[in-house]
Amino acid sequence: MLAEIARPRPPAAFAWRRLRRRPVAALSALVLAGLVVVAAAAPVLAPHDPYALIPASVLRPPSPRFPFGTDDLGRDILSRVIYGTRISLEIGLVTVTIALGAGTTIGLVAGYYGGPVDALLMASMEVLLAFPQILLALAVVAMLGPSLANAMIAVGISGVPVYARTARGVTLSVLTTDYIQAARALGASDGRILVRHVVPNILAPIVVLATAGMGISLLVAAGLSYLGLGAQPPLPEWGAMLSAARAYLRSAWWMATFPGLGIMVMVLCLNLLGDWLRDLLDPRLRTAL
Amino acid sequence: MGQFLIRRLALLVPTLGGVTLAVFLMLHLTPGDPAQIMLGEFASGAEVQRLRRELGLDQPLLVQYVRFVGRALHGDLGVSIRSRRPVAREIADRLPATVTLTASAVAVAVAAGVTLGTLAAVVRSPLVDSLVMAVALVGLSMPTFWSGLLLILVFALSLRWLPITETAGVRALILPAVTLAAPAAAVLARITRSSILEVLQQNFVQTARAKGLVERRVVVVHVLRNALVPVLTIVGLQAGGLLAGAVIVESVFARPGLGRLAVTAILARDFPLAQGIVLVVAVMYVFVNVAVDVGYGLLDPRIRYR
Numbered sequence: 207m208l209a210e211i212a213r214p215r216p217p218a219a220f221a222w223r224r225l226r227r228r229p230v231a232a233l234s235a236l237v238l239a240g241l242v243v244v245a246a247a248a249p250v251l252a253p254h255d256p257y258a259l260i261p262a263s264v265l266r267p268p269s270p271r272f273p274f275g276t277d278d279l280g281r282d283i284l285s286r287v288i289y290g291t292r293i294s295l296e297i298g299l300v301t302v303t304i305a306l307g308a309g310t311t312i313g314l315v316a317g318y319y320g321g322p323v324d325a326l327l328m329a330s331m332e333v334l335l336a337f338p339q340i341l342l343a344l345a346v347v348a349m350l351g352p353s354l355a356n357a358m359i360a361v362g363i364s365g366v367p368v369y370a371r372t373a374r375g376v377t378l379s380v381l382t383t384d385y386i387q388a389a390r391a392l393g394a395s396d397g398r399i400l401v402r403h404v405v406p407n408i409l410a411p412i413v414v415l416a417t418a419g420m421g422i423s424l425l426v427a428a429g430l431s432y433l434g435l436g437a438q439p440p441l442p443e444w445g446a447m448l449s450a451a452r453a454y455l456r457s458a459w460w461m462a463t464f465p466g467l468g469i470m471v472m473v474l475c476l477n478l479l480g481d482w483l484r485d486l487l488d489p490r491l492r493t494a495l
Numbered sequence: 496m497g498q499f500l501i502r503r504l505a506l507l508v509p510t511l512g513g514v515t516l517a518v519f520l521m522l523h524l525t526p527g528d529p530a531q532i533m534l535g536e537f538a539s540g541a542e543v544q545r546l547r548r549e550l551g552l553d554q555p556l557l558v559q560y561v562r563f564v565g566r567a568l569h570g571d572l573g574v575s576i577r578s579r580r581p582v583a584r585e586i587a588d589r590l591p592a593t594v595t596l597t598a599s600a601v602a603v604a605v606a607a608g609v610t611l612g613t614l615a616a617v618v619r620s621p622l623v624d625s626l627v628m629a630v631a632l633v634g635l636s637m638p639t640f641w642s643g644l645l646l647i648l649v650f651a652l653s654l655r656w657l658p659i660t661e662t663a664g665v666r667a668l669i670l671p672a673v674t675l676a677a678p679a680a681a682v683l684a685r686i687t688r689s690s691i692l693e694v695l696q697q698n699f700v701q702t703a704r705a706k707g708l709v710e711r712r713v714v715v716v717h718v719l720r721n722a723l724v725p726v727l728t729i730v731g732l733q734a735g736g737l738l739a740g741a742v743i744v745e746s747v748f749a750r751p752g753l754g755r756l757a758v759t760a761i762l763a764r765d766f767p768l769a770q771g772i773v774l775v776v777a778v779m780y781v782f783v784n785v786a787v788d789v790g791y792g793l794l795d796p797r798i799r800y801r
Binding site: 329330332333334336337338339340341344345347348349350351352421425428429432433434435445448449451452455456459462463465466469470473474477478481 | 510516738773776
């Protein structure tokens with residue numbers, strides 16, 4: 207019996223067990239997995255070429271041949287929405303990787319070394335936090351110039367200070383624990399303590415932050431594309447597609463409907479999953495988000 | 496209270512110093528020569544040199560920064576590259592429209608968010624609670640540039656209740672304000688709900704009930720006043736976010752404002768104009784948050800002694 211309890215269960219199996227108790231979160235995990243499959247299998251799933259112009263079928267309403275209708279250039283919207291899943295997942299992963307990678311490193315270093323390093327790093331993070339996230343992203347795009355790659359960098363950078371602040375806070379609390387004292391006493395190097403003992407213990411809140419943060423990143427990045435500052439035509443990016451739809455609102459409601467639905471479903475699932483992860487891993491963050 | 500106010504205002508100095516430094520560095524952290532970028536690749540060397548001199552880019556960094564701050568304090572934000580008009584004038588022309596939109600959105604967000612959050616927490620019905628929280632989650636997950644388009648589709652094009660082409664007047668403000676307010680209202684509803692649930696467990700609430708107060712009076716007099724203190728902080732944070740979020744909503748509803756100006760400036764690589772807008776919005780954000788902190792101190796005397 208005791209051996210049964212002591213054997214650690216694989217984390218994935220543990221998460222799945224807990225997930226089954228919250229059907230909404232389980233469903234959103236499933237939908238997200240489905241979106242990943244759609245993105246991966248886009249060439250197989252898309253009924254048409256997302257870039258192919260079909261002059262005879264301009265602004266067609268939804269029909270069996272074009273389930274989501276066609277746009278002003280006669281392109282199949284369903285195929286474009288399917289390919290857009292790829293771009294959005296890519297945006298989500300790239301932006302969160304930038305924000306999480308840079309932010310966590312800064313927070314770890316600041317928390318671990320303290321003193322002037324901490325003061326300097328955190329002062330610069332405080333300055334970045336003095337800008338609303340959209341404004342920060344706009345400022346970075348203003349510097350780098352409008353393009354999808356630059357928009358991803360901008361959104362990534364705009365998320366850095368939040369991760370840095372959280373990582374620093376958790377690092378400070380981990381550093382007071384006995385096992386860090388023990389590792390120090392045993393003569394472990396700074397690098398070893400950071401990688402082997404601090405990082406695994408600050409992961410939980412960072413993962414919570416990353417899940418909810420990815421939803422926000424997607425919204426900001428799609429917003430930049432909507433403004434014409436991110437993905438450029440003819441790329442089937444959801445925000446850029448909505449931007450094109452605006453001129454045809456009166457005649458083609460379907461152009462403005464389906465790409466937005468894509469963004470909302472993806473962000474909603476990330477938010478639901480984020481809420482669940484937060485309750486599961488770190489209830490203290492409840493008020494912080 | 497006086498001392499608290501002075502301490503809080505003193506904190507503004509490093510914050511504003513940092514903000515101006517960050518905005519100043521925007522130009523210098525840009526990959527490549529900003530003068531060349533602004534003039535385009537066909538500009539001659541002499542033209543580029545002249546612009547560099549005009550912008551003071553030939554001076555040492557520290558001199559440039561001190562000049563930048565000094566001029567900003569006098570309301571001089573430089574000259575727009577495209578329109579050749581003073582940046583401060585360009586911004587002053589567009590600012591009122593953006594501030595009106597943001598202020599209306601804040602009002603809508605607070606009214607809707609606090610009401611819904613209170614409803615979810617106080618009405619003892621799991622159905623109402625889940626329904627309100629579900630609506631909040633959807634509101635949080637909808638991009639404003641999509642909800643705005645949908646609102647135009649439904650209320651302006653199908654039902655013809657509200658105008659889309661007008662940009663002046665209260666009726667023209669309704670859809671943009673609601674669009675901009677939705678995500679903030681969702682955040683406020685969630686915070687209000689959890690804050691009220693927390694306060695409801697306090698001893699003084701039990702006391703109020705024990706002395707025979709009607710439940711409505713318990714909620715309004717004892718719970719709300721305490722629960723709304725953390726909500727206020729979030730309102731401050733959201734207000735600044737809405738000011739920046741107005742960029743997108745203005746573009747959806749074709750309203751002239753700072754947001755559209757910012758997009759034009761970025762597309763035209765007009766650095767002085769872009770810098771000016773970023774600086775003005777960031778400074779407003781900082782001041783809104785200070786105002787909220789001060790309001791916080793007024794509401795809750797305990798804060799002042801921290």
